[in-house]
Amino acid sequence: MTKTTTQTTRIAGKRVRIVxxxxxxxxxxxxxxAAPKExxxxxxxxxALRAMPEYGKQFLLAGDQNSAKRGPRAQMEATAAGMTPGEADLRIYLAGGQLRMIENKVGKGRLSPAQIDRHAALARLGHPVEVVRADACAGAAVRAVELVRGWLAEASNKPLDKFVECT
Structure with missing residues (x-):
């Protein structure tokens, strides 16, 4: 008979996994x-996104941490103030009124039922959420930069909806 136990702890300030x-x-x-935390x-x-030369000129961002652990009172206050379970981790505001979103998962981490419902509701309104899966911070940062660069390129190739005549 084999018995396996797993523990995550810190050794010399570094998070490690002991099996x-x-x-x-x-x-x-x-x-x-140990895998990084989300x-x-x-x-x-x-x-990485704030270090991009386009930041502040062609896009801005805002982060969320709706899944943070809260006591009953803090949870009630957060919900009353509009915090919504399942909201994406990062919102990317692009020039021209476009919104893009990124959800992070460590490794094979699963979306919660609230995230599945919320992401589907956002997609129905035309705001799809990109899920970035990463086992390391560097990989997550590279993927976010790739996504934003793609969104910026996509936005610059769209024709104008309205034409303004010059007189």
């Missing part, structure tokens, strides 16, 4: 880097 396996022939312990992916994306 202990006990078998009839002995015990093995394996220590590996907020760490988001923070890396925000740093």
């Amino acid at each position: 202990t396996r006990v078998t009839a022939t002995g015990t093995s312990v394996k220590v590996t880097d 907020w760490e992916l988001q923070a890396a994306q925000v740093r």
Whole structure:
């Protein structure tokens, strides 16, 4: 019979994952880097996006952390103030009144039922949410920059809806 336990902790300030396996022939312990937390992916994306030369000129961003753990009173206050379960992690405001959104998941992390419902509702209104899956902060940041660069290119190729005549 094999028994395996997994624990995430800090060793010398670094988050690590400890896997202990006990078998009839002995015990093995394996220590590996722990996956980043979702907020760490988001923070890396925000740093990378704010460093882009287009930031503040062609796009702005706003972050959310609706899934933060709150006590009953804080949860009631957040809900009353409009915090909505399932809202995307990052909103990207593009020139021309366009809104794009990014949801982050670490590795194979699943969307919550609230996220599935909210993302579907947003998509029905014409605001699809891109899900970025990453195992490292650098990968999440690179993917966010790629998405924004693509959105900016897409926006610059769209024809104007209204023409203004010069007199």
